[in-house]
Amino acid sequence: MTPQKEDYLKVIIELGGDKDLINNKLIGQALSVTAASVTEMSTKLLKDGYIIHVPYQGVQLSEKGLKVANQMIRKHRLWETFLANHLGFTWDEVHDLAEKLEHVSSNVLIDRLDEFLGFPTSDPHGGLIPDREGRTMDKDSLPLQELAEGDGFFILEVDDDAEFLKYLSEKNIRLDQYYRVDKMEAFEGPVYFRDEKGNEYQVSYKAAAKLLVEKQ
Template sequence: MTPQKEDYLKVIFELGGADNLITNKMIGTALSVSAASVTEMSAKLLKDEYILHIPYQGVRLSDKGLIYANKIIRKHRLWEVFLEKHLGFGWEEVHELAEMLEHVSPDILINRLEEFLGYPSVDPHGSVIPDRDGKQKKVSTKTLDELTVGNNFTIMEVVDDTEFLTYLTDKKIQLQNIFTLIEKESADGYYLFSDEVGRVYQISNQDSHKVRIHRDQ
């Protein structure tokens, strides 16, 4: 399969195409390609039975397509772990490099890489790494808007967005740290929360969807 086809399958998955119908416009926007290009590629993926198509509604991944998409994501996330843990790249730097490596890595290499890394379950951003069979364990998480003031929470996963990750790094906001929500959707448009020693942090309402959390008791 070509790298371009792999990118299409991965984007359809990331847009929710495992369960929902994804429009050509959504795919085109995500990949910054024309509507004609999306239509052409969708026809190829449909012919190869990687996607299912509902006229005038959109496409979603077939069972075959879902397995393949997860295998691409597996390669990407394992490379991200390697780049951060063993080559010293920041979590805001690993995405572009992993994008290139995922397309040139055979399964035998990825399986050896997984073994070398000690079988990690998540990547540097907290996203679950699919298994060798192309299956991904679902993890139940919440968003900040589901909390009430005073709730404790742990950040479990963040969106792989370079600018946002750089902001989190600058503010020393890390995964697995315990925080307390102290103000929800403030007048300035922020969620305010504090760590265990009282330092206060903020995330804008606009960026709040980029964080998945676990509510602590």
């Protein structure tokens, strides 16, 4: 399987194509490619049995496609964990490296890496790591902007987007840290919160929507 095909299956699962039909337009936007190349790739993947196609509605992963997509996510997230925890790369740096490494890693290499890391269940930005069978743990999360003033929370997961991760790093916002909401400004204004030491933080409303938290 080519890296392009692997990325394509990964994008479909990230858009929710494990459960729902995803239209070509969304896939094209996510991969920054034209509608024509999406159609061309869909035809190939359909022929190989990786996806199911419903005319005028979109595509969905077949069982075979889901297996590959989960394996790609597993590889990506295990590499991100290794790069961040053992080689000292920052949140925003690990993604691009993992994008390359995921395509050149055999399943045996990845299983060894998983063992070396102690079978982690989530990556440095909280994304769940599928196990060898493609299973992930369930967790209850909601976007930060849905909390109320006074609510305590942990950040479980943040959007895997280098620019956004850099934004958070610069503000020194981390996972595994307890915070409490101070103030949510009306009309989609900023969200203010603080940690247990009293340090204050502020994120825009848009950023708060991309922070998945667990309410305490």
